[in-house]
Each structure stands twice: as C-alpha cells, then as structure tokens.
Amino acid sequence: MKSFAHFLLVLLLAYAAGMILPWWSVALVAFLVTLLMPLSPGKSFFSAFMGIFVLWMILAFYMDVRNDHLLANRMSEMILKVRSGPLMGAVSSFLGALVAGFAASTAAFVRAPKKVA
Structure with missing residues (x-):
C-alpha cells in the first residue's frame, strides 16, 4: 500500500511540477518523495519508474x-527511422521513467542506514 501511495504522489506532483518546471523536474519530485516516504531502493525505483512512465x-x-498525430509521426521518422507515433511516446516515456527511477533509488540509498564495520 505504501508503494501505491508513493506511485500516486510521484505521478501527481510530477504533473504539477511539469506545469512550471523543466522536464527534469521529475527527478527532483521522485527524489523528494522518496526522502519523505522511505522505501527500499528496488521498490522506490519501480514505483517512481511506473509513476512517470504512466504519466508521460x-x-x-x-x-x-x-x-492529429503529425508531430509524433514526424519525430519518430526523424529519430527512430520508423513512422510510429505511439513508439515515440513509449521511448520518451521510458527515458523519463529511467530518470525518475534512478533519482528515487538514489534517495533510498541516501536514506539507508550506514553500516560501519
């Protein structure tokens, strides 16, 4: 249940931050949400990854x-050499989700207790 709340909070705050901040604000949101709602590094990565992937x-x-599918088709032809708007959306969503996932797992590692031998 905590993972779903993390997912939802990342999704909603990233949407709000995206209205006024640049695209990389998803990393800031994922980092801050994970600092406030601690999860394991794996769960925080997956939760933030899915939140931003779904949002984007x-x-x-x-x-x-x-x-009318004009921009995505042209961009996919230029970048991916294939005329597929949905594929372009999936690729960009995947890249944004990776940024958010790595930011969230970084926050989880920062927050993890340090073991001194």
Missing part, C-alpha cells in the same frame, strides 16, 4: 491526439 504515456497520447 498519458500526456504523450493526449498531445498526439490533439495535433
């Missing part, structure tokens, strides 16, 4: 439909 897929689909 929804936003990419919404923007793609609004401009």
